[in-house]
Amino acid sequence: MLLTLDLVGIFVFAVSGGLVAVRNQLDIFGVVSLAMATGLGGGVIRDVVIGAVPPPAIADWRYLLVPVIGGLVTFWLHPAVGRLEREINVFDAFGLGLFCVAGALKAQEYGLGPAPSAALGMVTGVGGGIIRDLLAGRIPVIFRHGELYAIPALAGAAIAATGAELGLAPGVILAPAALVTIGWRLLAVRRGWRVPAARQEPPAR
Amino acid sequence: MLLTLDLVGIFVFAVSGGLVAVRNQLDIFGVVSLAMATGLGGGVIRDVVIGAVPPPAIADWRYLLVPVIGGLVTFWLHPAVGRLEREINVFDAFGLGLFCVAGALKAQEYGLGPAPSAALGMVTGVGGGIIRDLLAGRIPVIFRHGELYAIPALAGAAIAATGAELGLAPGVILAPAALVTIGWRLLAVRRGWRVPAARQEPPAR
Amino acid sequence: MLLTLDLVGIFVFAVSGGLVAVRNQLDIFGVVSLAMATGLGGGVIRDVVIGAVPPPAIADWRYLLVPVIGGLVTFWLHPAVGRLEREINVFDAFGLGLFCVAGALKAQEYGLGPAPSAALGMVTGVGGGIIRDLLAGRIPVIFRHGELYAIPALAGAAIAATGAELGLAPGVILAPAALVTIGWRLLAVRRGWRVPAARQEPPAR
Numbered sequence: 163m164l165l166t167l168d169l170v171g172i173f174v175f176a177v178s179g180g181l182v183a184v185r186n187q188l189d190i191f192g193v194v195s196l197a198m199a200t201g202l203g204g205g206v207i208r209d210v211v212i213g214a215v216p217p218p219a220i221a222d223w224r225y226l227l228v229p230v231i232g233g234l235v236t237f238w239l240h241p242a243v244g245r246l247e248r249e250i251n252v253f254d255a256f257g258l259g260l261f262c263v264a265g266a267l268k269a270q271e272y273g274l275g276p277a278p279s280a281a282l283g284m285v286t287g288v289g290g291g292i293i294r295d296l297l298a299g300r301i302p303v304i305f306r307h308g309e310l311y312a313i314p315a316l317a318g319a320a321i322a323a324t325g326a327e328l329g330l331a332p333g334v335i336l337a338p339a340a341l342v343t344i345g346w347r348l349l350a351v352r353r354g355w356r357v358p359a360a361r362q363e364p365p366a367r
Numbered sequence: 368m369l370l371t372l373d374l375v376g377i378f379v380f381a382v383s384g385g386l387v388a389v390r391n392q393l394d395i396f397g398v399v400s401l402a403m404a405t406g407l408g409g410g411v412i413r414d415v416v417i418g419a420v421p422p423p424a425i426a427d428w429r430y431l432l433v434p435v436i437g438g439l440v441t442f443w444l445h446p447a448v449g450r451l452e453r454e455i456n457v458f459d460a461f462g463l464g465l466f467c468v469a470g471a472l473k474a475q476e477y478g479l480g481p482a483p484s485a486a487l488g489m490v491t492g493v494g495g496g497i498i499r500d501l502l503a504g505r506i507p508v509i510f511r512h513g514e515l516y517a518i519p520a521l522a523g524a525a526i527a528a529t530g531a532e533l534g535l536a537p538g539v540i541l542a543p544a545a546l547v548t549i550g551w552r553l554l555a556v557r558r559g560w561r562v563p564a565a566r567q568e569p570p571a572r
Numbered sequence: 573m574l575l576t577l578d579l580v581g582i583f584v585f586a587v588s589g590g591l592v593a594v595r596n597q598l599d600i601f602g603v604v605s606l607a608m609a610t611g612l613g614g615g616v617i618r619d620v621v622i623g624a625v626p627p628p629a630i631a632d633w634r635y636l637l638v639p640v641i642g643g644l645v646t647f648w649l650h651p652a653v654g655r656l657e658r659e660i661n662v663f664d665a666f667g668l669g670l671f672c673v674a675g676a677l678k679a680q681e682y683g684l685g686p687a688p689s690a691a692l693g694m695v696t697g698v699g700g701g702i703i704r705d706l707l708a709g710r711i712p713v714i715f716r717h718g719e720l721y722a723i724p725a726l727a728g729a730a731i732a733a734t735g736a737e738l739g740l741a742p743g744v745i746l747a748p749a750a751l752v753t754i755g756w757r758l759l760a761v762r763r764g765w766r767v768p769a770a771r772q773e774p775p776a777r
Binding site: 183184186187188189190191192193195196206210213215216217220221222223226227237240296297298299 | 415416417418474477478479480482483486487497501504505506507509510511512513514516517518561562563564565
């Protein structure tokens with residue numbers, strides 16, 4: 163069940179990576195590479211940092227196969243895939259919620275305290291997208307447009323890390339923590355909520 | 368013998384990194400840094416991911432010295448070095464073949480299955496060039512131009528990983544697997560073989 | 573004492589990351605992210621490479637909190653912070669000296685020889701800035717402008733690694749090695765010393 167959810171999340175992230183690659187007119191190897199980096203990157207960073215090596219995302223061939231398929235599907239069907247932007251956003255929110263909560267719980271399991279676990283949970287959720295953007299030659303979108311993306315991820319990860327610290331079973335924490343991230347993220351998309359950007363000019367007095 | 372081959376591969380990759388740096392008008396520290404990142408990056412990524420830390424590429428001073436020399440030579444002699452493009456391409460194909468096969472065999476040794484070992488072997492071969500391009504501020508060339516580079520690397524790595532899985536000795540696998548990569552790559556350069564790039568427009572019906 | 577110095581160094585580096593983010597008009601999450609990456613990135617790379625995982629920079633919440641504060645302060649007060657460029661340069665030199673020496677000593681402790689320890693010490697000092705520039709979409713400044721930054725860092729790290737190799741106590745080595753880096757760097761800033769950049773054209777004869 164959890165494996166299935168995980169693979170669905172990886173697939174959706176991989177499609178988002180593949181779409182960015184297609185829009186940058188990369189070749190088929192570039193599209194599959196960006197799909198893999200986006201789908202697996204966040205988890206690999208977390209695993210390398212906590213010492214869970216080799217990361218399952220690399221050692222388990224199912225984790226390798228899913229983003230390859232995601233990349234190939236995007237490469238061949240991208241006009242159709244690109245039109246599904248709204249559906250992709252919804253799946254992406256689910257992937258984000260699942261990744262950041264699962265990431266925080268895994269960091270906790272490896273002995274990290276609640277604050278580092280929450281931070282690494284967020285990195286699990288957003289890391290793949292950051293790598294995707296670096297490979298595509300652009301400043302990561304989550305740093306630029308005031309999109310409310312990382313904060314909901316951090317919130318879900320923090321709830322999960324706090325719950326685990328209080329001794330709640332992972333199975334009990336997973337769903338509510340992920341739902342906070344998913345719900346907040348979907349509301350932010352629908353309502354157009356934004357975080358502030360830096361002003362280049364000093365404010366008028 | 369293997370060490371010598373490895374150091375030759377690192378040197379050639381380092382020169383390719385140094386040339387990219389020179390063409391971006393970097394300073395001497397930038398040239399040496401790109402040379403080191405290109406020569407050693409793929410192996411370091413592989414070692415960090417499989418838990419072989421500290422990576423020999425960093426812990427053994429000979430591995431550090433060779434790309435430094437490669438970088439300095441390129442910095443001082445780059446007009447001459449730049450004219451050797453055809454020779455560099457040949458040596459680069461040898462480096463690629465050696466790196467991807469050795470990378471796959473090492474991943475296998477650390478307990479990974481054949482598919483992940485093949486993938487990591489490919490990463491060993493192409494990772495340095497990807498880091499080089501990121502540091503030089505451009506989208507990695509192997510993602511863009513349809514160059515047939517990563518696929519031959521994956522083929523050699525897959526043959527090596529399969530052979531090791533079947534119990535063949537590394538010494539028996541190394542040469543034929545590397546030759547597949549090298550031969551395919553050199554043929555692709557000579558014949559101008561390409562992989563497809565993504566079409567931005569949907570195909571006409 | 574050492575912890576305090578370390579946190580001061582992280583804070584200064586975080587402010588430099590935050591300023592780059594503000595100048596690229598990133599949003600508040602981007603500013604804090606670049607502050608964290610700049611303040612902690614060099615140490616995390618070193619720790620991952622030598623196998624000291626999870627890195628204290630991530631497992632200890634104080635190391636996480638300091639660059640977050642550095643980022644938020646920069647986000648809100650950047651017109652004032654930006655005017656402190658000269659003071660920031662001085663603090664940055666102190667952070668560089670401390671980081672590269674502490675990094676070399678830690679690598680030595682983990683069993684690396686003097687040359688790799690010196691190299692990793694330098695990476696500890698300059699790695700955060702390189703990540704900052706990659707995330708901000710620009711070629712790392714230390715590769716481009718001939719700024720005399722990495723060489724003083726390497727010098728201090730090499731002195732520290734050599735001293736440790738000779739059996740001197742870390743407490744004895746730290747201050748003089750760091751002062752070499754700090755002094756050289758501050759002199760280079762004041763006197764405008766430069767390292768050579770690559771010529772694109774062959775020299776006239």
